[in-house]
Amino acid sequence: MQATGKTLRVLLALALTAGLMLAAGCEKDPQQSSAEADTGPDVADNEQFIPILIYRTGPFAPGGSGIGGGYEDYLVLLNERDGGINGVKLVFEECETAYNTDRGVECYERLKNKGAKGAPVFHPLSTGITYALIDRATRDKIPIISLGYGRTDASDGTVFPYIFPLITNYWSQNTAKIRYIAQTEGGEDKLKGMKIVNLHLKHPYGQETIPVLNKMAEMYGFEVTHLPVPWPGIDQKSLWLQIKKIKPDWVINRNWGISCTVPLREAARIDFPRNRVLGVWWCGSEEDVVPAGDAATGYVTTNFHGVGKDYPVIQDILEHVYGQMKGNISPTRVGSVFYNRGVIHGIVTTEAIRLAQSKYGNRAIGGTEMQWALENLDITEARLIELGAGGLMAPLKTSWRDHEGGGLVRMQQWDGTKWVPLGGWIKPDAELVHGMIKESSAKYAREKGITPRTKPEDGI
């Protein structure tokens, strides 16, 4: 019996190991994975180490693998096409978080000291992990970029010197959504008396936009009802029965993963028009709409970048990365929403490294140097065209006070087979958002005993 027990334990251990190894290898084209990511980097002094927190497994793997894959492919593109940045080769290493906050923190600790100067920056790809890293990263002087997610009030660089919710944040997004509604309805005056349901995940991420929507409801005279979706949101029938009773004009879909898809099926069931369901950009990927089938046709979401392969930078990736069999994701996903978002992550990160090199020299960049660069980023339209990313993202200009750097949002609509852009960039209500950010960050500073910076050098 002892021998049987031992054999069984060995078998179970083998089975578990095999399962975990398979899971870790998911979504990675075995013939097209980069050598750096497979073996772990051996970083030389003249190489730039970049840590990649990713989730290729678990319920949110489509998002994690898509963004991570696009990000890595852009780094490989710079290596293959340009020989790195100013001759400094980029070396990256993945760490699988499975979208778990504890594993994310573990990954951060494991990777933060790697490379000649340590990790220059982290993209947690999770609001939970971002929250968990705020204190640690600030203490370690390593910038955290939460691109399109994370803590909105961290846009205030005077209180959060090392946190960068770049390009646009959730509050900007929601003011843009209300502007889109006003445009569609024929003017801001039409908002008065309108009913809007905010269907949000019962989770800090889901609840983050409640204050800004309440404020806008007061300003414009519409009625907003917040309906919390219990995690994991696979069954939202009772919520949609309430929506049927409320008879709203618009429904905001603020979910994540599977809970983004469910409302589309439910809306179809009660015949609620899908072009009046407005999704957050985390509910606006192909992976959110394809499982809903026809029920998703007409659905509108926000986004902060372009979709598709019709950008020179994406074509370059196909030629120099996939053409060399060095891609980090299935080629069929190149050009998708999550993939292009990953490429944007790559552009922002590498442009900051390039800027830091212009000040500190063409060598590996560390955390404080990267922090300076991220506070002085100015990616203009002309520069985006040079990068082959004209129209892929909006220009970005940050400062030591403003860690958002733009706030522009665009809308897109699912036509049943692909995302189609709706109009151009929409400006957020910067005045409203800025005021709320200042109020919220000041409260955070009081709670944490932080003295807000009064000049760029403070707290660095």
Added chain:
Amino acid sequence: MEEFLFFMEVLVSGLLQGFMYSVVALGFVLIIKSSGVFNFAQGSMCLFAALGMVSFWEAGIPFWLAVLLALLMMVVLAVAIERVVLRPLVARPPLILFMATIGLSFFLEGLAQGIWGTQPHGLDIGIPDRPFKGFPIDVSQFELFAAGVAILLVVGLVIFFHRTRIGRALRAVSDDHTAALSVGISLRMIWGVTWALAGMVALVAGILWGTRLGVQYSLTLIVLKALAVLILGGFNSITGAVVGGLIIGGSEKVAEVYLSLYFGLGGIESFFGYLLAMLVLFVRPYGLFGDEIIERV
């Protein structure tokens, strides 16, 4: 009148949803009835079966053949589980078997994602998820179909357990492994059959839920609802799985809608079923239909 019709719509849609929970719960009940083991891997089996089926279908194989192939795959999996995981554990305490199913769950999730990837797949089996026209309340055609499938499954399984030789042998094994072995019942065969049946139920549950949610990793989360159903209905009762499903489905929808609309207590649906199950346990510790186990002290 309008208020009453709305209440009926909430209740009926909850009851129909309850059938969907029952289909998942049935998979657990089967394994518990034959081996007294709580199969932690049931959700992973749903994912594995549905991903397999939809991948076969997407590869151009006709629907029914894809279902048949997936069924065959689950039978092969059942045999492999019996050989590799269960056989060395004969006569071990149920807790050890439970631990083995935890390992199995991780393995199956990894294997499914490794083979078929992590991308969600749409699944349309041709039954519209839209209400019938002309009814005073909205009743989804798909949910009615799912309820019919659940009822057929239950009737079939009840007949199997009570009217067939293998069914009776399954129940004997559930009562006592060693005693069943001593009267000549083949434990290997029985476990193989049970896991194959659980695989079949997982495939049905995976297809029904996959039609609604898309076939993706999150299918493993459907067990969250089934657990409350099991606690309430009784872990080893097929009837309990159905009645428990209906009670949980109906009550949680009514509670969520009315507590939210009139008292602002939204988002309680995820734990309401467990709360109800816990209250039932105070009165009936083995659930509504579970077997009362009396042991000599």
